[in-house]
Amino acid sequence: MVSQKIKTALAGSSVIRAMFTEGKEMAKKYGAENVYDFSLGNPATPAPEAVKESIKKILDEKDPMYIHGYMDNSGYEEVREKIAQNLNKRFGTHFHFHNIIMTVGAAGGLNIVFKAILDPGDEVMVFAPYFGEYRSYAANFDAKIVEVNPDTATFEPDLADFEAKITAKTKAVIINTPNNPTGVVYKDKTLKGIAEILKQKQVEYHTDIYLISDEPYRELVYDGNKENFLTKYYENTIVGYSFSKSLSLPGERIGYVVVPEEASDSDMLISGINVANRTLGFVNAPSLMQLVAAECIEEKTDVAYYDANRTLLYQSLEQLGFCCFKPEGAFYLWMKSPDEDESRFVEQAKKYHLILVPGSAFAWKGYVRIAYCVSKETIEHSIPAFRKLAEEYRLTGK
Amino acid sequence: MVSQKIKTALAGSSVIRAMFTEGKEMAKKYGAENVYDFSLGNPATPAPEAVKESIKKILDEKDPMYIHGYMDNSGYEEVREKIAQNLNKRFGTHFHFHNIIMTVGAAGGLNIVFKAILDPGDEVMVFAPYFGEYRSYAANFDAKIVEVNPDTATFEPDLADFEAKITAKTKAVIINTPNNPTGVVYKDKTLKGIAEILKQKQVEYHTDIYLISDEPYRELVYDGNKENFLTKYYENTIVGYSFSKSLSLPGERIGYVVVPEEASDSDMLISGINVANRTLGFVNAPSLMQLVAAECIEEKTDVAYYDANRTLLYQSLEQLGFCCFKPEGAFYLWMKSPDEDESRFVEQAKKYHLILVPGSAFAWKGYVRIAYCVSKETIEHSIPAFRKLAEEYRLTGK
Numbered sequence: 030m031v032s033q034k035i036k037t038a039l040a041g042s043s044v045i046r047a048m049f050t051e052g053k054e055m056a057k058k059y060g061a062e063n064v065y066d067f068s069l070g071n072p073a074t075p076a077p078e079a080v081k082e083s084i085k086k087i088l089d090e091k092d093p094m095y096i097h098g099y100m101d102n103s104g105y106e107e108v109r110e111k112i113a114q115n116l117n118k119r120f121g122t123h124f125h126f127h128n129i130i131m132t133v134g135a136a137g138g139l140n141i142v143f144k145a146i147l148d149p150g151d152e153v154m155v156f157a158p159y160f161g162e163y164r165s166y167a168a169n170f171d172a173k174i175v176e177v178n179p180d181t182a183t184f185e186p187d188l189a190d191f192e193a194k195i196t197a198k199t200k201a202v203i204i205n206t207p208n209n210p211t212g213v214v215y216k217d218k219t220l221k222g223i224a225e226i227l228k229q230k231q232v233e234y235h236t237d238i239y240l241i242s243d244e245p246y247r248e249l250v251y252d253g254n255k256e257n258f259l260t261k262y263y264e265n266t267i268v269g270y271s272f273s274k275s276l277s278l279p280g281e282r283i284g285y286v287v288v289p290e291e292a293s294d295s296d297m298l299i300s301g302i303n304v305a306n307r308t309l310g311f312v313n314a315p316s317l318m319q320l321v322a323a324e325c326i327e328e329k330t331d332v333a334y335y336d337a338n339r340t341l342l343y344q345s346l347e348q349l350g351f352c353c354f355k356p357e358g359a360f361y362l363w364m365k366s367p368d369e370d371e372s373r374f375v376e377q378a379k380k381y382h383l384i385l386v387p388g389s390a391f392a393w394k395g396y397v398r399i400a401y402c403v404s405k406e407t408i409e410h411s412i413p414a415f416r417k418l419a420e421e422y423r424l425t426g427k
Numbered sequence: 428m429v430s431q432k433i434k435t436a437l438a439g440s441s442v443i444r445a446m447f448t449e450g451k452e453m454a455k456k457y458g459a460e461n462v463y464d465f466s467l468g469n470p471a472t473p474a475p476e477a478v479k480e481s482i483k484k485i486l487d488e489k490d491p492m493y494i495h496g497y498m499d500n501s502g503y504e505e506v507r508e509k510i511a512q513n514l515n516k517r518f519g520t521h522f523h524f525h526n527i528i529m530t531v532g533a534a535g536g537l538n539i540v541f542k543a544i545l546d547p548g549d550e551v552m553v554f555a556p557y558f559g560e561y562r563s564y565a566a567n568f569d570a571k572i573v574e575v576n577p578d579t580a581t582f583e584p585d586l587a588d589f590e591a592k593i594t595a596k597t598k599a600v601i602i603n604t605p606n607n608p609t610g611v612v613y614k615d616k617t618l619k620g621i622a623e624i625l626k627q628k629q630v631e632y633h634t635d636i637y638l639i640s641d642e643p644y645r646e647l648v649y650d651g652n653k654e655n656f657l658t659k660y661y662e663n664t665i666v667g668y669s670f671s672k673s674l675s676l677p678g679e680r681i682g683y684v685v686v687p688e689e690a691s692d693s694d695m696l697i698s699g700i701n702v703a704n705r706t707l708g709f710v711n712a713p714s715l716m717q718l719v720a721a722e723c724i725e726e727k728t729d730v731a732y733y734d735a736n737r738t739l740l741y742q743s744l745e746q747l748g749f750c751c752f753k754p755e756g757a758f759y760l761w762m763k764s765p766d767e768d769e770s771r772f773v774e775q776a777k778k779y780h781l782i783l784v785p786g787s788a789f790a791w792k793g794y795v796r797i798a799y800c801v802s803k804e805t806i807e808h809s810i811p812a813f814r815k816l817a818e819e820y821r822l823t824g825k
Binding site for chain 1: 428429430431432433434436437444467469470473474478479482483486490491492494495496497498500531532534535536537538539542543544545546560563564566567568635675676677678679680681691692695696698699702703705706707708709710711712713714715716
């Protein structure tokens, strides 16, 4: 009665969402303060005061027919131009409004880009471990996901494996740095290596291969890592962005896609993405929030907040004897499971009201993801629970 | 380089959007006051003052983490419950929040319903003339559109043609009353006839056939026509709604879908639509606007405004000798083209700065759609232009 694809989706539904739901149920049962929910990438800081102020300013100063009305499917020109100028200033690019398409969040952006470029049977490469929703988005257009293994010493992509798996059917490569779930920031050398391989393979196969840079965590970098923008490495790069994390607006579904002039057939691609925005049913990004994003474009993400959480959590877990990758960006900590079956480890953690996400949700077993976009108190109060978990696994703390 | 489907979409892109763009260009050239743009179904009245007030109230009273944060993919429970109660009060239904899924406009709603029910090759029936975007939405899921002819005396569906075209592959029937583009409100007898046929065919083929009621114009009815709600006619009815017209918020992309308990396997269907909302990339309806819609649920559409436009336009065109269907709902007037080639008529109209949409955009030639969701002045000032057009076609005015 429901479609076959949805039956499959229902059977293997999002592990992250399931953990989030389970966390909420545990919070009802035991009290929210006694459950340490590290499941969801929901910003822990409220939207900056400027968001509230700019909404009120827009409502008081602009015509409601403009604020809430239809506009071009790609969004308001003034908003797109402001975003283009902001990117140009920060990254030395040369965009103008034509290169920017406002989207219903990063998820909406990825789907309209996929719809614009993917034919059934095309291959979309992802660097494991990766955000599981990419699988659903590729499946929407009957494309095939090809997983590239990581170098497990660094959790950067294994470039030899990458090169070996590119075929004549490779249409897109998704890249996500700072990375969900590992917190790794891909190094300049890695990005240059990926670009070099793609350039060669495009020549070898006479194809266009798009590098799709999913950048919701662009501004969340620590320890002197710089904000990066990937169009400078490789011409056929399409960027997807969301204001979910930078302005703490995940529920508002507001983001954008960037298609540089250098991308092959860039005009047709831009038209295609614009049409896909309409025909997939997004029509346009929510209008008021487009105007708000433009008004707040200079607002800074509260990086210090997440950095403090990161340091506290990383140091505490290491002291307890867990083996962690020190996050360089985003708000996720990638930890080796002390149990060879990380799903069993996640179950054990629940006994202590710790909600973690198993690595299998990101197609990489043996690890767990801990989203530290929570209050500092949640982390502080969770440490005794992690200690009990460490003791259960007889870890030797430092 | 772009996908085959998008290439096709680009070639046959929305006639309505193209006319809208052309109208904007003519307005630049000749001055907005000298162009009579009847192309787009964009509400002509601003959002009620209550929208602005409720946004400010929500911003001042609620936690920004709640206002702008993630919630269940189906939307806030409190919002869905308010909508359920509002429907129950108005239409004697028995919904609760579980039956309501908040969507990114009606277009987002139709797409997630389609994704939840359609397998490739399934047939989706539409009653011609119909909103052309339905074709794109069905194509997203590789379903086949089957067009049912109208009774051209009334522009209600021809029930004999409907019955004859239902097959074992019919999965859904889209119904849209008050109708875009004709302005017709389907009569009780017609709706009962459709329900009766569907019930018989479900038995005959041992299938479930969903009646999908697309209701953005639900409240826009004139001349004593009553607001209607179609779940009472047929158990397998799914309702899609948008606040675009009723609250004049088309750019905000806020609507909902209703799945009654009586629909077969309703729980699985609701779960499927919820998952489709996530995996198609909508994730959830924009959060602040969900809360606004709930706050403004008792607001009334300014029916009198559109009614005045309707009367003025209808009477003027009839006096000039055009042959019109008197609109009973929505804000469209359906007019017979005095030229056997209605595209040529639309071109002629442009000479007088009149922007109309040809019936072929709705899969029914020989007619044009005039969207009278414009200012009263636009209609008044357009009459001399329509007069010249009438003279060109040697129509005999009254």
